[in-house]
Amino acid sequence: MPDSMSEQLQRDMVCEGLLECFHGLKQLDRECFEALVGAEEPLTVDEVAEAVDRERSTAYRAIQRLSQTGFVQKEQVNYDQGGYYHVYFPTHPERIAADMQRMLNDWYAKMGQLISEFEEKYQEADRPTPSIEG
Secondary structure, X not given: OOOOHHXXXXXXXXXXXXXXHHHOOOHHHHHHHHHHHHOOOOEXXXXXXXXXXXXXHHHHHHHHHHHHOOOEEEEEEEXXXXXXXXXXXXXXXXXXXXXXXXXXXXXXXXHHHHHHXXXXXXXXXXXXXXXXXX
């Protein structure tokens, strides 16, 4: 079960935790992302798997999750004699940050709407206020 908002606010977080917080990504996804960020050039799935010490299929699933959330880009590299392979590289941090900011703004607006609905639903204006005897 996810932590409550108050528990999340009390917990120490690092900026990389946003991968998990915003998109529900796993620790392995974060490790793969960091491997791509730390590389000097785009990496193949095999190279990512080696960097995080996991099986190729496991690394591939993590790369797919990162790609679906927009954290990673894929590029096709063609062989001169025919055929191709894919390499992966991290999306520019400004784009990732802008996407997360948009998502946060959407979430904030939705929470504001729900708070207003809560207030309207449970408005105490029609209920008698108990008197306090002193």
